[in-house]
Amino acid sequence: MTADSPATPRDDNSGGEPAPKYQCIRCTGPFAAVPETSLGRPPGPQGYHLEAVKPGIFWISAGGYDTMFIVTEQGVIVIDAPPALRSMLVPAIQSVTSQPVTHVIYSHSHFDHIGAADIYPADAVRIAQENTATTLQQYQDHRRPLPTITFVEEHTLEVGGSRLELRYRGNIHQPGNIFIYESRQKVLMLVDVIFPGWVPFRNLAVANDVHEYLRAHDLVLTYDFDVMVCGHLTRHGTRADVETQREYVQQLRTASRKALATVRIEEVATRTGTENIWALMNGYFEDAVDAVTRDMLTTPTSDGRLWTERLGGADVWTPHHAFSMIQALRVENPD
Structure with a gap:
């Protein structure tokens, strides 16, 4: 996966029930069904x-x-x-x-x-x-x-x-x-x-x-x-649309902060080495984007549904949003 591409699903066998999988896509799909409320x-x-x-x-x-x-x-x-x-x-x-x-x-x-x-x-x-x-x-x-x-x-x-x-x-x-x-x-x-x-x-x-x-x-x-x-x-x-999107971007921000705190560039270096700095950074961003995307697309939202059930295109562009949010948090480091 590149920083601008959807993540590839992987099982999490770290104990307990396996993490739910999100359906990854390329430009040809398959895409999640667009919610009726989006049409x-x-x-x-x-x-x-x-x-x-x-x-x-x-x-x-x-x-x-x-x-x-x-x-x-x-x-x-x-x-x-x-x-x-x-x-x-x-x-x-x-x-x-x-x-x-x-x-x-x-x-x-x-x-x-x-x-x-x-x-x-x-x-x-x-x-x-x-x-x-x-x-x-x-x-x-x-x-x-x-x-x-x-x-x-x-x-x-x-x-x-x-x-x-x-x-x-x-x-x-x-x-x-x-x-x-x-x-x-x-x-x-x-x-x-x-x-x-x-x-x-x-x-x-x-x-x-x-x-x-x-x-x-x-x-x-x-x-x-x-x-x-x-x-x-x-x-x-409507106001409800604004409130829903605000929840989405706030959750994205929280998930991105978590990824920045948990993804270790030292672990990425064991796969990429350290000579090629861009390969190392690319691997780091891949892991962070993957972590945020998994969090966003598998965690139930405030009404119990997944984002793919509430907002059209959640499966398509959440990885791209994750990259932008990670970059904004990492580079600007706001309170």
């Missing part, structure tokens, strides 16, 4: 699913990417423009209102979420956190027009009776990634942090700072919301 509405014949999650607030999903827009009496506020929805966003908006898009909010600078922002009117007001604006200024990508309004920590947008609170709360995914909150109807949008019904995207959602990413789960739960739009997958989220 959402499939795209319709037009290629997307459109749903009014609250009066005037619409969620749109193409199956792997999603976003939302808000229809007001003074225009439409839209958040992001995933290229996966390039041909669908404007028709979807026009299917429910004749109001023009007047405001565009960028959740962050990543192309897979705002790479089709050129579909909106050129005179629309575009709002982003200053880190996002700086990054886009460097890219000079016509598909991601520069924001016209930027802010450092907070910005409130009020249009036609809708009030959106935009807030930057640190490097929880990449610098500039913001919370977007419609407080009157209790709708929260935060992209690339929570993955409703699934484990996070590979390597803890490629978070720029793993420890800030973990903290984000607690920050999300400080908001009073009952609908959450997360940027990915086939359904919008």
Whole structure:
């Protein structure tokens, strides 16, 4: 097994009952069945699913990417423009209102979420956190027009009776990634942090700072919301989804700390020798990732089920999450 590959199961005959085995996979499977609670509405014949999650607030999903827009009496506020929805966003908006898009909010600078922002009117007001604006200024990508309004920590947008609170709360995914909150109807949008019904995207959602990413789960739960739009997958989220993912990453952190305390590089050296340092370190990481993956996939969770029974993709990406967590703990050594 490499640090980026699922572990190979092995029996533990150290006494008592053998440890339960987890099913390892390669890119071709076999994969654990996706829990029913992870599945959402499939795209319709037009290629997307459109749903009014609250009066005037619409969620749109193409199956792997999603976003939302808000229809007001003074225009439409839209958040992001995933290229996966390039041909669908404007028709979807026009299917429910004749109001023009007047405001565009960028959740962050990543192309897979705002790479089709050129579909909106050129005179629309575009709002982003200053880190996002700086990054886009460097890219000079016509598909991601520069924001016209930027802010450092907070910005409130009020249009036609809708009030959106935009807030930057640190490097929880990449610098500039913001919370977007419609407080009157209790709708929260935060992209690339929570993955409703699934484990996070590979390597803890490629978070720029793993420890800030973990903290984000607690920050999300400080908001009073009952609908959450997360940027990915086939359904919008709930508070329960956030609590479940928080349990997963916290258990991952605990298991990774345990592995760092118990996996001995001296024992690895008996297999690899010490001359080839990279072989030695690779063996060390393999053993640590294997230990964390075994712990995560064989230990019952708070409701008695395994993670493969609660979150889609737990068997696929837990080894990758384990590597990222081990690295963050080993290199940064936080309290």
